[in-house]
Structure formats: C-alpha cells, structure tokens
Amino acid sequence: MQNRHAAPIVRSALVKVPEITIYFWLIKVLSTTVGETFADWLCNHVGLGEQNTFFVMLIPFVFALVAQFVVKRYIAPLYWVTVVLISVVGTLLTDNMVDNWGISQLSSMIAFSIALAATFVIWQRVESTLSIHTVDNFRREAFYWTTILFTFALGTAAGDYISEKLALGYFSTLMVFVGAVAVVGVAYRAKVIGGIAAFWASYVITRPLGASLGDYLSQPKNASGYGLGTTVTSLIFLSAIVAFVIFLVVTKIDKPREVPLSA
Numbered sequence: 001m002q003n004r005h006a007a008p009i010v011r012s013a014l015v016k017v018p019e020i021t022i023y024f025w026l027i028k029v030l031s032t033t034v035g036e037t038f039a040d041w042l043c044n045h046v047g048l049g050e051q052n053t054f055f056v057m058l059i060p061f062v063f064a065l066v067a068q069f070v071v072k073r074y075i076a077p078l079y080w081v082t083v084v085l086i087s088v089v090g091t092l093l094t095d096n097m098v099d100n101w102g103i104s105q106l107s108s109m110i111a112f113s114i115a116l117a118a119t120f121v122i123w124q125r126v127e128s129t130l131s132i133h134t135v136d137n138f139r140r141e142a143f144y145w146t147t148i149l150f151t152f153a154l155g156t157a158a159g160d161y162i163s164e165k166l167a168l169g170y171f172s173t174l175m176v177f178v179g180a181v182a183v184v185g186v187a188y189r190a191k192v193i194g195g196i197a198a199f200w201a202s203y204v205i206t207r208p209l210g211a212s213l214g215d216y217l218s219q220p221k222n223a224s225g226y227g228l229g230t231t232v233t234s235l236i237f238l239s240a241i242v243a244f245v246i247f248l249v250v251t252k253i254d255k256p257r258e259v260p261l262s263a
Helices: 022-045 049-070 076-099 105-127 138-165 170-189 195-218 230-251
Strands: none
Touching: 022 049, 022 076, 022 138, 022 195, 022 230, 049 076, 049 138, 076 105, 076 138, 076 230, 105 138, 138 170, 138 195, 170 195, 195 230
C-alpha cells in the first residue's frame, strides 16, 4: 500500500542538472579554470581581443543553451559543454566591462552581487525553493542558468579584484577562496547552514577559486604565476573535463535521482 504521508518526489527523468557528487565539483572547478585561461588564449594568442571574443563565444553558448532547454533530460556532455561556454562568456562579460566599458572591478563585483541576489530572491518567491533537485521545467531552468551566468561573472570580478587591486597575487588569492570553501563546508557539517545555502555558496566561491587557479598556472612567473601559459593550461584542463565527462557517461554516477522536494 502506498504511504499517503510519503514526501512527494521529483521525477528523475525530468531533472535537467546532475546529481551533486565529487565529480560535479571537480568538473566545475576545471570548467571555471578553462573559462579564465581559454578566454585569455582567444583574446591574446589568437588576437581576437576581448569584445570580438565575447561575441564569437556568445554564438556557440546560445546554441548550447537552447539545446539544453530543448532536451527532456540530463545529458552529461551537453550540460558540461554549456557550463564551459557560460564560464567563458561570463569571464569575457566581466573583462569587457572593466577593460572596455569603463566599469571598475569593484563596481562590476557589486553589480553582479546585486544581480545574483535579486535572482535568488525572485526564484525563491516564484518557486518557493532554490533546490536544484526541482530544475525540471523551463522556468526553473531559466532561473538556474541565469544564476550560473551571474556566479561566473561575479567570480571573475571578485578574483581579479582580490588578486590585482588588493595585490595579493594569484596563489594567495587561490588560498583565500580555498579557505572560504572550507568555511562553508564546516558550517554545513555543523548544521549552521542548510544544504541549499551551502551548495550555492560553494558554487559562487568555486568560480573565483577556479579562475585564480587558472591565472596562477598560466601567468608568467614574473607576474606571480607558475608560467605554464594559457595554451598548455587550457589543454590540460579541457582534457581533464573530457575524461571526467566520459567517465560520467559510462558510469551514469551523476544521473539525477528521485529525491524529496524538501531535499
């Protein structure tokens, strides 16, 4: 007999985002690193410049995002291609604001913080939850990807502001954000914050963490970097992303599960 008091569930076939595992966070950090280094590679090594690179990368991003909305279930390669592209576009959006549109890093950081907070407030009021386990229709997915875009743009501004304007250097900035993620983890384990708050806090923080990692590895040693260059760094991290995504496709370890709506 069915338990009438059982919590309602989300149909796993309709949820459009992956289950949160260690692989989710690994690929997310790798994606944010690629967003930083690949954008720099296109701007400087290919010579497109920031504005041209932004519009060039906007085209595949829009196609990937439309495909993500059209499909009826979570597809790992499509999802992570969209994340990588939104990482690149978010990075270029912030870089253009600072370098070409006359907006300071601090102002862009404040602007994207406000935009992100407003998105959370509206999403919560409309859907009554910010849980990614409920991303199973067009409106919720629109909230989700809008949030992701703002986290990447904000993370770029925050990482650049701390490493450059505050002159901490790339490695010290990286350690700042590693420490911030650790604080969120401890707060979650201690039940100071809930799972949804911990997830989104970690998602926001891992953006500048990944960007700082990319800058540290790619920038020359005389600029407080490790000196690998944007080409080598991008290839290493893109290869790692491909390997992890293939692993997920084969194992299906990140396939969305049926979970209580309250989770």
